[in-house]
Amino acid sequence: MLYPPVEPMLAQAVETIPAAGLLAGGVAYEQKFDGHRMLVFTPTEPGGRVLLQTRRGSLVQDRFPDLVAAAEQLPPGLVLDGEVLVWDAEAGRLSFEGLQRRAAARARTAPALAARLPAYYVAFDVLQAEGGTELLSLPYRERRRRLEVLFAARGLAAPWTLCPMTTDVATAREWLEEWTDVSGVEGLVIKPLTSKYLPNYRGWTKVRRRDTTEAIVGAIAGTLTRPQLLILGRHDAAGRLRPVGRTVPLRVDQARQVGEHLAPAGPGHPWEGARFTATWGSRDVLDITVVRPELVAEVSADRAIDHGGVFRHPLRFKRLRLDVTAADVPRFGAGPAAAAG
Missing domain, CATH: 3.30.470.30 (DNA ligase/mRNA capping enzyme)
Known part of the structure; x- marks a missing residue:
């Protein structure tokens, strides 16, 4: 029994x-x-x-x-x-x-x-x-x-x-x-x-469906030359940059690629003083550096999304999209299937 x-x-x-x-x-x-x-x-x-x-x-x-x-x-x-x-x-x-x-x-x-x-x-x-x-x-x-x-x-x-x-x-x-x-x-x-x-x-x-989409690099953990992972965001309807998730740790070659294009944030970054946890539902706070929110990252995401557009599981970085701008990124709440094209 x-x-x-x-x-x-x-x-x-x-x-x-x-x-x-x-x-x-x-x-x-x-x-x-x-x-x-x-x-x-x-x-x-x-x-x-x-x-x-x-x-x-x-x-x-x-x-x-x-x-x-x-x-x-x-x-x-x-x-x-x-x-x-x-x-x-x-x-x-x-x-x-x-x-x-x-x-x-x-x-x-x-x-x-x-x-x-x-x-x-x-x-x-x-x-x-x-x-x-x-x-x-x-x-x-x-x-x-x-x-x-x-x-x-x-x-x-x-x-x-x-x-x-x-x-x-x-x-x-x-x-x-x-x-x-x-x-x-x-x-x-x-x-x-x-x-x-x-x-x-x-x-x-278990296998989850994953879709390719884009988000804006708003902050990083690690250093500007060798970022360990990326904190990503999307603009909402009012133009505010809203956090949507973080990536898994970057490979060495990925960190090198991203580090070549990162720039430190100027005054008034929307995430100044914000706290980001290591994983969804965790209390462990990441040590992050805010960056100029201009770089666009192409990522792979599964379908687990909180209401409003926050990815619950870590995203997988695929590459930088240097051919598109932050204005081309899907809006906050668009989900994983949306892409900048």
């Missing part, structure tokens, strides 16, 4: 879809959603509590009363693995910012937030069947079959959703290229059909 905390199985990031023939026994391709990982435990005895566990083992059922209430649709003794998403009805889209608010809510404010920002659960694995039968040692193929039977037999509907899956690589490529235009879908997770569920082991593979 499984009880929280259960460490979820993890995925290793790769750049492209691996060749299907590399894994004996075949693979499954699941759509990857931009949500929070969550395990759902239904009680084994009448009157027991539904438990919702985060990836790091915290119990958050008091923050998602709508999911707890909807768990009446599920059989006792069940353990599901999946992603929780939030729908913003006013904006008409999935909202990662809304999900953050739900995840940080106090018990007394959670019901009101749930009414405005309802949660949805995308199930992609079943770790324990009705009655408490553990399924970790079964191959993915069988666990997926049981998950599909559960949804069909119970007639599960919103907020419960079965994660789309295919074993056809052509369909998976179509999902990666086209479905990632849909808010909340950011890529694929690839799973061997024969694999067991191994807690805290990176036995799956």
Whole structure:
């Protein structure tokens, strides 16, 4: 019998879809959603509590009363693995910012937030069947079959959703290229059909869609001659330079290329005195130098963007665009697919 905390199985990031023939026994391709990982435990005895566990083992059922209430649709003794998403009805889209608010809510404010920002659960694995039968040692193929039977037999509907899956690589490529235009879908997770569920082991593979776009170099970490990484921005509708993200550390040749064109900022730089953290959600502050916001960098970005246009994951520097000016860069909020051309 499984009880929280259960460490979820993890995925290793790769750049492209691996060749299907590399894994004996075949693979499954699941759509990857931009949500929070969550395990759902239904009680084994009448009157027991539904438990919702985060990836790091915290119990958050008091923050998602709508999911707890909807768990009446599920059989006792069940353990599901999946992603929780939030729908913003006013904006008409999935909202990662809304999900953050739900995840940080106090018990007394959670019901009101749930009414405005309802949660949805995308199930992609079943770790324990009705009655408490553990399924970790079964191959993915069988666990997926049981998950599909559960949804069909119970007639599960919103907020419960079965994660789309295919074993056809052509369909998976179509999902990666086209479905990632849909808010909340950011890529694929690839799973061997024969694999067991191994807690805290990176036995799956994930690939995010990445797009090429441009942004303005507004600050750097490191020195002007050898920058370590770039802090990038875009102008908003009022002409203000707004931070949109930072790059991963530059290679030596990239640092040399950028350093040849950097110039120190003059008085009145919009980011004077600003603080930038090392990673999204981190409290570690970077030691930065503001530069003249004239250079345009071409970068590779995934689809995880906060409302307003800030990239949540680090960007990958590709090259300088010396053929375009800062005025040619897409506006703040344009997203990763926009490019200066």
